[in-house]
Amino acid sequence: MVARYVESSRLPTAWGVFDMHGFEDVESNKEHIVLTMGDVGDGAPVLSRVHSECLTGDAFSSMRCDCGPQLDAALEAIAKEGRGALFYLRQEGRGIGLLNKIKAYKLQDAGADTVEANEQLGFGADMRDYSILKPMIHHLNITAVRLMTNNPRKVKALEEHGVNVVERIALHTGANPHNEKYLSTKAGKLGHMMDETG
């Protein structure tokens, strides 16, 4: 996967003023964003979040998942420290796309769990490719992170790209009666670490 840095600007948000860096994935034409705060290229571990796009959760406050509260919590934590990076990757629906996610939700409404629904549609359980991170990390000169995630695959992906993950910070927020099955499937079938407090 080849990504090209395009431009940066300021982005004032409810949590504080971030720097927004835009990258273009020249193979898929997808546009990815990194929001940073402070000097992230000084070699010290950077409080980071690798967030996969979820239009329904991030923008519409969907309660089918925990994405919106996780995004908010990550931006808030970075702003509180005054330094950090949020990689916003356009891997909607764990890589199957928004319209396929709607098809998966329909199958879930009929009883399937998130993994079974993906499989019934002919996809793997998780189709995300994290290689897009590499040019972003290099451009920002990030060599070590403290990663906010429950997903061990993200830790592995960053380490494969030469980033030292010095700490994994659990991100448990956004549980509600509508996403109970979704969260238990993440823990039971997708390897997410959901039990610890944090």
Ligand SMILES: Nc1nc2c(ncn2[C@@H]2O[C@H](COP(=O)(O)OP(=O)(O)OP(=O)(O)O)[C@@H](O)[C@H]2O)c(=O)[nH]1
């Ligand atoms: N295919 C599919 N994708 C979903 C579903 N619900 C949420 N997603 C997508 O899942 C992605 C978020 O991944 P999660 O598995 O919730 O969490 P994670 O990013 O692996 O792990 P954390 O870092 O702990 O949040 C987003 O791209 C969502 O659009 C679903 O039911 N089916």
Ligand SMILES: [Zn+2]
């Ligand atoms: Zn979501």
